[in-house]
Amino acid sequence: MRERIGVGLMGLGVVAGQVARVLEEKAAVLQRQVGCPVELLKVKVAEADLSRPQAAELGSRITVDEDEFFNTPGLDIVVEAIGGERPALDYLKRALSSGRHVVTSNKEVVAKHAAELLKLAETNDVSLRCEASVGGGIPLLSPFQYDLVANDIRGIYAIINGTTNYILTCMAREELDFPTALKQAQALGYAEADPKNDIEGIDAAYKLAILASLAFKAEVKPDDIYSEGISRLGSCDFRYAEELGYAIKLLAIARQENGSIEVRVHPAFIDADSFLAKVDGVYNAVLAEGDLVEKVMFSGQGAGPLPTSSAVVADVAAAARDIYLGVGNRGIWVLNPGIKVKPMEEVETRYYFRMNIADESGVLAKVSTIFGQNGISIASAIQKETDNANRTAEIVIMTHSAKEKAVRRALEDLKGLDVVNEVNSLIRVEVD
Amino acid sequence: MRERIGVGLMGLGVVAGQVARVLEEKAAVLQRQVGCPVELLKVKVAEADLSRPQAAELGSRITVDEDEFFNTPGLDIVVEAIGGERPALDYLKRALSSGRHVVTSNKEVVAKHAAELLKLAETNDVSLRCEASVGGGIPLLSPFQYDLVANDIRGIYAIINGTTNYILTCMAREELDFPTALKQAQALGYAEADPKNDIEGIDAAYKLAILASLAFKAEVKPDDIYSEGISRLGSCDFRYAEELGYAIKLLAIARQENGSIEVRVHPAFIDADSFLAKVDGVYNAVLAEGDLVEKVMFSGQGAGPLPTSSAVVADVAAAARDIYLGVGNRGIWVLNPGIKVKPMEEVETRYYFRMNIADESGVLAKVSTIFGQNGISIASAIQKETDNANRTAEIVIMTHSAKEKAVRRALEDLKGLDVVNEVNSLIRVEVD
Numbered sequence: 001m002r003e004r005i006g007v008g009l010m011g012l013g014v015v016a017g018q019v020a021r022v023l024e025e026k027a028a029v030l031q032r033q034v035g036c037p038v039e040l041l042k043v044k045v046a047e048a049d050l051s052r053p054q055a056a057e058l059g060s061r062i063t064v065d066e067d068e069f070f071n072t073p074g075l076d077i078v079v080e081a082i083g084g085e086r087p088a089l090d091y092l093k094r095a096l097s098s099g100r101h102v103v104t105s106n107k108e109v110v111a112k113h114a115a116e117l118l119k120l121a122e123t124n125d126v127s128l129r130c131e132a133s134v135g136g137g138i139p140l141l142s143p144f145q146y147d148l149v150a151n152d153i154r155g156i157y158a159i160i161n162g163t164t165n166y167i168l169t170c171m172a173r174e175e176l177d178f179p180t181a182l183k184q185a186q187a188l189g190y191a192e193a194d195p196k197n198d199i200e201g202i203d204a205a206y207k208l209a210i211l212a213s214l215a216f217k218a219e220v221k222p223d224d225i226y227s228e229g230i231s232r233l234g235s236c237d238f239r240y241a242e243e244l245g246y247a248i249k250l251l252a253i254a255r256q257e258n259g260s261i262e263v264r265v266h267p268a269f270i271d272a273d274s275f276l277a278k279v280d281g282v283y284n285a286v287l288a289e290g291d292l293v294e295k296v297m298f299s300g301q302g303a304g305p306l307p308t309s310s311a312v313v314a315d316v317a318a319a320a321r322d323i324y325l326g327v328g329n330r331g332i333w334v335l336n337p338g339i340k341v342k343p344m345e346e347v348e349t350r351y352y353f354r355m356n357i358a359d360e361s362g363v364l365a366k367v368s369t370i371f372g373q374n375g376i377s378i379a380s381a382i383q384k385e386t387d388n389a390n391r392t393a394e395i396v397i398m399t400h401s402a403k404e405k406a407v408r409r410a411l412e413d414l415k416g417l418d419v420v421n422e423v424n425s426l427i428r429v430e431v432d
Numbered sequence: 433m434r435e436r437i438g439v440g441l442m443g444l445g446v447v448a449g450q451v452a453r454v455l456e457e458k459a460a461v462l463q464r465q466v467g468c469p470v471e472l473l474k475v476k477v478a479e480a481d482l483s484r485p486q487a488a489e490l491g492s493r494i495t496v497d498e499d500e501f502f503n504t505p506g507l508d509i510v511v512e513a514i515g516g517e518r519p520a521l522d523y524l525k526r527a528l529s530s531g532r533h534v535v536t537s538n539k540e541v542v543a544k545h546a547a548e549l550l551k552l553a554e555t556n557d558v559s560l561r562c563e564a565s566v567g568g569g570i571p572l573l574s575p576f577q578y579d580l581v582a583n584d585i586r587g588i589y590a591i592i593n594g595t596t597n598y599i600l601t602c603m604a605r606e607e608l609d610f611p612t613a614l615k616q617a618q619a620l621g622y623a624e625a626d627p628k629n630d631i632e633g634i635d636a637a638y639k640l641a642i643l644a645s646l647a648f649k650a651e652v653k654p655d656d657i658y659s660e661g662i663s664r665l666g667s668c669d670f671r672y673a674e675e676l677g678y679a680i681k682l683l684a685i686a687r688q689e690n691g692s693i694e695v696r697v698h699p700a701f702i703d704a705d706s707f708l709a710k711v712d713g714v715y716n717a718v719l720a721e722g723d724l725v726e727k728v729m730f731s732g733q734g735a736g737p738l739p740t741s742s743a744v745v746a747d748v749a750a751a752a753r754d755i756y757l758g759v760g761n762r763g764i765w766v767l768n769p770g771i772k773v774k775p776m777e778e779v780e781t782r783y784y785f786r787m788n789i790a791d792e793s794g795v796l797a798k799v800s801t802i803f804g805q806n807g808i809s810i811a812s813a814i815q816k817e818t819d820n821a822n823r824t825a826e827i828v829i830m831t832h833s834a835k836e837k838a839v840r841r842a843l844e845d846l847k848g849l850d851v852v853n854e855v856n857s858l859i860r861v862e863v864d
Contacts, residue, residue: 022582022724026582029581029582030581030582032649032766032768033581033763035763131579136725137579137580137722137724137725137726137728138725138728139571139574139575139578139579139580139728142571142574142575142578142579143571143574146571146574146578146746146749146750147563147569147571147574147742147743147746148569148571148742148746149461149462149465149745149746149749150454150458150461150462150741150742150745150746150749151742217464275710275731278707278710290569290742291738292454292569292738292739292741292742292745293568293569293570293732293733293738293739293742294569294732294733294738294739295732295733296569296570296571296730296731296732296733297729297730297731297732298728298729298730299707299728299729299731300725300726300727300728300729301725301726301727301728306723306724306725306726307724307725307726309582309724310579310580310582310583310722310724310725311579313581313582313724314578314579314580314581314582317578317581317582318578321762321763325757325759325762326758326759327757327758327759330753330757331465331467331753334464336464
């Protein structure tokens with residue numbers, strides 16, 4: 001039996017700093033859970049981190065030297081909480097190659113390099129764990145690794161970016177336009193000074209790649225994911241959505257059917273009475289559909305140092321328990337070949353169009369003809385507002401289910417019509 | 433390395449029958465997850481089950497003989513899905529004592545005998561798993577066993593009985609009285625012919641005992657739990673709740689503070705805007721609060737053969753994986769001594785009183801005096817309806833936080849007042 005398990009931490013930012021504190025404060029709990037003490041032996045930081053008060057508290061356990069870190073005697077588990085692709089990837093590879101179990105909160109590096117990292121973990125008989133990389137402290141990955149393994153996962157519908165959900169909640173409730181809601185989120189610290197990764201759906205795509213890879217046991221990379229942000233939504237879209245019985249959310253969707261999967265991140269109309277429509281502010285939620293379990297939902301705070309440290313330390317406890325029990329690579333994340341990602345053009349869903357048209361007779365007929373020529377069936381067409389001075393009107397068209405490629409062709413055709421001044425919004429409508 | 437893992441199933445009711453089907457249908461998935469085939473070797477049934485078509489399909493694997501079942505060569509895992517306390521308890525003890533890992537969906541036997549069963553599991557170096565005993569296919573136990581281990585769990589607020597949640601949803605939405613809503617639930621198969629276990633909160637108390645034992649790592653037995661059902665709720669309570677901004681739910685609550693825990697099941701007023709208030713129909717949900725993770729919520733269908741089989745087979749996969757990796761008792765459920773359950777009299781919460789009083793001057797002063805004498809502070813007192821013919825009126829009083837024992841004394845005192853005709857309802861109001 002082991003007398004202790006040694007942990008090395010990489011990084012000392014808000015998440016890593018909190019992880020260091022929890023490892024010390026919850027030492028007794030961890031020891032009970034694991035069977036022997038779990039000790040933080042070494043912390044690798046960048047030069048800039050040396051001035052942090054916590055660096056001083058950690059004393060001789062702090063190092064800026066990568067070799068010193070990896071050569072620490074008794075180092076069983078490496079926790080990486082630096083973030084970003086480089087140098088994190090190199091560190092993770094070195095940790096796995098040297099036979100250390102790895103715990104990371106880094107969604108970008110896992111999303112982009114899961115296959116390579118899992119291969120290295122297998123070769124070196126250790127495990128890679130990354131529960132904290134998606135949804136902070138909400139257990140979102142372990143359900144797919146353990147609890148739902150008997151299910152064929154049919155679909156995942158997720159709100160996994162708190163920044164955009166906060167902005168959308170403001171736009172819906174306070175009728176703010178996008179730039180004003182973004183400024184409010186930035187003032188409150190919910191959005192970064194450079195908000196691109198969040199508002200353009202890039203962060204959500206990283207997380208969806210990880211979720212979909214686990215759920216479908218297939219390699220899904222960020223580049224496979226169609227991704228569209230929220231910056232082009234207009235405040236009137238929220239008003240019309242509400243009138244029609246919908247809410248607008250940035251959804252990360254993964255669906256599997258007949259050995260082919262679709263993965264996409266975009267704003268979506270969802271039923272105002274659905275669970276996901278009620279997930280507001282910075283909260284995250286994942287709805288999973290399996291053939292046995294039907295629908296299950298997990299929700300909570302998707303970010304922040306405390307919730308994220310909860311997930312990191314749980315992974316450390318699981319890795320330590322495995323080491324204590326003599327288990328190496330647990331095989332909790334297997335990527336099977338042969339599952340294909342469907343091109344976005346082949347995806348079918350319903351659509352909401354908002355467009356500005358000339359307010360004259362016969363326009364609706366011309367617009368409808370274009371939908372018909374592209375094989376798209378219109379569910380409803382409603383004239384919303386008329387500008388008498390400019391002789392223009394705004395119409396909203398809801399379609400029945402149609403293929404993305406037909407919709408894109410229709411969009412081009414509509415832009416070519418002289419009676420259509422602008423197609424302002426095109427938002428997918430999700431039934432589930 | 434093992435060449436196969438053998439499973440024995442006890443029972444062939446709706447849940448057990450579905451488990452047998454899933455073990456066959458998902459054999460390839462299980463083999464991939466575990467590392468070797470997982471085979472259903474034997475099914476122990478009662479005489480009455482022999483006439484089921486599924487018994488014929490299972491052929492020579494069916495037996496009514498307990499010894500034959502336990503003597504099956506290669507039997508590594510015993511799955512018990514009979515339900516009820518006896519003979520299930522004897523079977524589980526025999527399975528553990530003979531060194532088999534155990535998976536059970538039986539909330540009653542686990543709630544009443546967890547400590548004894550866990551001790552047997554430890555002695556025989558095997559594990560006891562029971563994810564399916566609470567909340568069907570929703571992963572409700574594994575979060576406390578793995579994902580939230582770094583947290584001090586402060587509270588659990590759970591809707592874990594689908595029958596009562598369906599009835600309460602009908603009473604709220606359709607303004608039905610309790611007997612009518614119960615009949616409707618029975619007609620739809622959501623309530624049993626003898627509904628006592630569900631409507632009196634007994635089923636919820638079993639599940640809460642398991643949840644609280646896991647979350648607080650302390651032995652909590654059904655007898656420790658204060659339990660009150662929903663049969664005395666009046667339809668006007670739902671109307672008043674709505675007017676005051678609340679919903680009424682049968683909540684299972686477990687809270688921990690300063691080494692003492694409170695555990696109780698009763699109808700409760702909860703904020704109409706809260707997550708739990710939106711959990712309707714037969715859906716279940718558990719909200720957990722931890723010091724790191726803050727609030728996380730899990731929800732889904734809490735019953736039914738398909739979701740329950742999802743949890744049972746996940747437990748079988750986990751047990752089989754452990755056997756494959758050479759792990760015996762995993763120590764996922766430890767009961768620490770020294771944590772005490774607080775007597776119900778010491779519990780503090782807010783209260784809603786509905787009472788019928790004489791419609792004459794000075795009555796409110798008399799009623800208020802009784803609250804004051806018992807140290808209970810009134811937050812609001814509203815006269816709702818007046819019956820001019822009988823000169824009676826209905827009033828609703830909401831209190832600030834008060835101890836249960838003070839409220840019980842006040843209730844006795846109120847009953848002794850000649851101007852109080854009846855105290856119709858006394859419902860706790862939960863802030864969280």
